[in-house]
Amino acid sequence: MAEDASPAVPDGAAPxxxxxxxxxxxxxxxxxxxxxxxxxxxxxxxxxxVPAEQVRQLLHQLQAEYDGAGGASGADxxxxxxxxxxxxxxxxxxxxxxxxxxxxxxxxxxxxxxxTQAALETLAVIAYRQPxxxxxxxxxxxxxVDSVVRTLLQRGLIAEAGTDPExxxxxxxxxxxxxxxxxxxxxxxxxxxxxxxxxLEHLGDLDDLAx
Amino acid sequence: MAEDASPAVPDGAAPxxxxxxxxxxxxxxxxxxxxxxxxxxxxxxxxxxVPAEQVRQLLHQLQAEYDGAGGASGADxxxxxxxxxxxxxxxxxxxxxxxxxxxxxxxxxxxxxxxTQAALETLAVIAYRQPxxxxxxxxxxxxxVDSVVRTLLQRGLIAEAGTDPExxxxxxxxxxxxxxxxxxxxxxxxxxxxxxxxxLEHLGDLDDLAx
Amino acid sequence: xxxxxxxxxxxxxxAAQAPQALPRGKQRSFEVTLDNFSxxxxxxxxxxxxxxxxxxxxxxxxVTDEFISxxxxxxxxxxxxxxxxxxxxxxxxxxxxxxxxxxxxxxEVESEEDIALLEARDLLxxxxxxxxxxxxxxxxxxxxxxxxxQRYPRQVPLxxxxxxxxxxxxxxxxxxxxxxxxxxxxxxxxxxxxxxGLSHLHAxxxxxxxxxxxxxxxLRAAGPQTFGVLTADAEGxxxxxxxxxxxxxxxxxxxxAFDQQSPLAELTVRWTGPESAWSAERLGEEYDNAEYDDAEYDDAEYDxxPEGH
Numbered sequence: 001m002a003e004d005a006s007p008a009v010p011d012g013a014a015p016x017x018x019x020x021x022x023x024x025x026x027x028x029x030x031x032x033x034x035x036x037x038x039x040x041x042x043x044x045x046x047x048x049x050v051p052a053e054q055v056r057q058l059l060h061q062l063q064a065e066y067d068g069a070g071g072a073s074g075a076d077x078x079x080x081x082x083x084x085x086x087x088x089x090x091x092x093x094x095x096x097x098x099x100x101x102x103x104x105x106x107x108x109x110x111x112x113x114x115x116t117q118a119a120l121e122t123l124a125v126i127a128y129r130q131p132x133x134x135x136x137x138x139x140x141x142x143x144x145v146d147s148v149v150r151t152l153l154q155r156g157l158i159a160e161a162g163t164d165p166e167x168x169x170x171x172x173x174x175x176x177x178x179x180x181x182x183x184x185x186x187x188x189x190x191x192x193x194x195x196x197x198x199x200l201e202h203l204g205d206l207d208d209l210a211x
Numbered sequence: 212m213a214e215d216a217s218p219a220v221p222d223g224a225a226p227x228x229x230x231x232x233x234x235x236x237x238x239x240x241x242x243x244x245x246x247x248x249x250x251x252x253x254x255x256x257x258x259x260x261v262p263a264e265q266v267r268q269l270l271h272q273l274q275a276e277y278d279g280a281g282g283a284s285g286a287d288x289x290x291x292x293x294x295x296x297x298x299x300x301x302x303x304x305x306x307x308x309x310x311x312x313x314x315x316x317x318x319x320x321x322x323x324x325x326x327t328q329a330a331l332e333t334l335a336v337i338a339y340r341q342p343x344x345x346x347x348x349x350x351x352x353x354x355x356v357d358s359v360v361r362t363l364l365q366r367g368l369i370a371e372a373g374t375d376p377e378x379x380x381x382x383x384x385x386x387x388x389x390x391x392x393x394x395x396x397x398x399x400x401x402x403x404x405x406x407x408x409x410x411l412e413h414l415g416d417l418d419d420l421a422x
Numbered sequence: 423x424x425x426x427x428x429x430x431x432x433x434x435x436x437a438a439q440a441p442q443a444l445p446r447g448k449q450r451s452f453e454v455t456l457d458n459f460s461x462x463x464x465x466x467x468x469x470x471x472x473x474x475x476x477x478x479x480x481x482x483x484x485v486t487d488e489f490i491s492x493x494x495x496x497x498x499x500x501x502x503x504x505x506x507x508x509x510x511x512x513x514x515x516x517x518x519x520x521x522x523x524x525x526x527x528x529x530e531v532e533s534e535e536d537i538a539l540l541e542a543r544d545l546l547x548x549x550x551x552x553x554x555x556x557x558x559x560x561x562x563x564x565x566x567x568x569x570x571x572q573r574y575p576r577q578v579p580l581x582x583x584x585x586x587x588x589x590x591x592x593x594x595x596x597x598x599x600x601x602x603x604x605x606x607x608x609x610x611x612x613x614x615x616x617x618x619g620l621s622h623l624h625a626x627x628x629x630x631x632x633x634x635x636x637x638x639x640x641l642r643a644a645g646p647q648t649f650g651v652l653t654a655d656a657e658g659x660x661x662x663x664x665x666x667x668x669x670x671x672x673x674x675x676x677x678x679a680f681d682q683q684s685p686l687a688e689l690t691v692r693w694t695g696p697e698s699a700w701s702a703e704r705l706g707e708e709y710d711n712a713e714y715d716d717a718e719y720d721d722a723e724y725d726x727x728p729e730g731h
Contacts, residue, residue: 027288
């Protein structure tokens with residue numbers, strides 16, 4: 001997410017969007033298609049370097065296009081399989097509600113009913129270090145954990161647990177569903193790490209070194 | 212994904228796609244909205260309950276629409292802000308490259324992080340010689356590649372691929388993430404080594420001598 | 423004699439020198455200045471491969487000396503050209519082998535050994551080209567990765583109503599297994615290496631200083647010797663490279679001299695230092711002092727060969 005919604009674009013990279021094919025509208029579409037949480041008009045305006053009012057107009061124009069208005073969408077004027085929705089003040093592209101049965105079927109047939117090794121290890125880090133911000137998980141694991149954290153959230157094994165008072169970063173914790181799957185009653189019942197880490201009793205001290 | 216595209220759908224959910232606005236094409240679009248890794252034509256066909264051949268045609272049709280062909284996209288025939296691409300064995304939606312400066316502000320993953328020359332050369336050797344033991348990479352590059360291999364493993368660009376039956380040495384191969392990052396469908400689409408290697412057809416023989 | 427023809431007649435494309443992803447984003451290049459040649463090191467290699475310049479006409483020692491002072495200059499400026507340095511080891515070893523092969527009596531192949539040497543020379547050209555080929559490909563990969571990095575994939579969380587439909591998770595991990603996983607994941611990773619071990623190589627670690635000691639004692643005991651003789655017992659390329667670097671170190675310390683009667687003649691090394699009270703301990707300080715803490719140089723690969731313990 002763009003941190004500051006100030007129109008002054010950081011790193012002076014205000015791209016000349018008008019000169020690109022599709023212009024500001026396509027740029028807006030590009031952002032809406034890949035963001036994983038809704039973006040506000042102010043954030044979008046700041047990133048695009050255009051007035052919020054223009055963003056608002058373009059958002060409604062795109063929304064109408066996707067809905068098949070004016071034959072601007074499919075050549076036959078049919079709606080697209082996706083729609084632009086505004087929830088809680090933010091905008092994002094979703095699959096169109098009409099197709100929920102198809103999407104449901106696709107999701108149900110998902111093969112990945114088992115967690116990957118990477119997901120399990122990340123879950124282990126979160127379980128023993130909770131509440132923990134994503135950046136710290138990444139640092140400990142030595143890799144980007146974005147998609148794995150998304151999977152764990154989706155699976156209900158972890159949840160957000162407020163924000164770090166210092167950095168403002170989102171913190172993650174395990175859920176009661178996790179306890180249930182692991183077959184323990186509470187976090188305090190997690191087996192101790194010490195037997196697996198001979199001579200390393202003070203794990204807290206090690207975190208900063210864990211890179 | 213279900214291997215058999217048998218019409219007998221669990222809980223009888225074979226939706227009558229034709230009757231929905233936008234038809235099968237829009238339904239396909241809807242599914243593309245929820246995938247988070249490349250989806251194969253077979254998987255998509257199974258979800259939609261239509262032949263893979265039809266899915267293939269529709270995918271290419273969507274691809275052309277997004278690229279602005281035939282004025283079917285934006286009312287002005289301009290390309291959309293996103294594109295549909297076939298990579299790493301499946302199809303997936305991406306933001307259009309032109310808009311990277313804007314999109315990157317909303318995305319956490321830094322896809323522009325550069326690899327060092329040493330890492331690139333090592334990656335090249337692994338890509339063309341896989342599965343390959345570390346000692347052979349060292350021999351070709353003439354230097355120790357320990358830390359570089361570790362970096363590439365951490366970035367998910369390479370993975371271990373069992374051990375050499377003779378020497379017992381760990382073998383390395385490139386990952387599907389590597390294909391995805393390169394935007395290609397398979398290893399066979401890598402640029403040919405031959406033009407860079409005039410007159411040397413039997414390189415395999417050389418590696419062992421290059422020590 | 424099959425000659426280097428099939429390989430060397432092919433042009434070495436300067437185009438293969440793709441733009442490199444240099445850590446500092448600043449293009450650096452090692453330039454050599456010789457009596458008969460001045461230009462980038464890469465070009466020098468290209469010329470050799472094309473036979474436009476005879477390997478024996480190149481003062482190899484001078485190239486290396488210039489390279490070492492180049493590296494030293496960079497270090498003084500606070501920059502380390504590690505990629506170049508490690509590349510140089512490859513090139514130095516290859517040049518050295520090429521030179522050795524070229525020192526055969528020309529035209530007449532008399533023994534099987536000669537033939538083997540000539541074949542070795544072809545292989546060395548091939549190895550040089552292979553290395554350059556991968557360099558070229560690395561440039562292509564770099565460009566493609568950069569271009570592809572401009573596109574971001576759509577990967578959004580499933581809406582809750584769909585997430586609820588996911589097949590029930592298969593969970594087969596016991597609390598103990600889970601703790602073991604956690605312990606492994608939380609174990610501190612090895613720090614970014616400032617020095618890389620050679621343990622995985624089947625070759626033993628080779629110390630330049632040690633090799634300098636060997637060379638010094640031989641020269642003092644047996645008098646002037648050719649480089650070929652001095653490296654005749656080397657167990658592998660690594661030792662040859664170490665002896666080569668050791669010779670340059672000895673030369674820089676002004677305790678050896680090189681004699682070459684004519685451009686095609688053999689290179690002879692003779693001891694010019696003190697007959698006693700000389701120790702190799704003083705050599706190679708620039709390797710020992712190699713300090714670079716910039717995380718971008720994680721891929722440092724240089725100091726391992728000359729480092730002696």
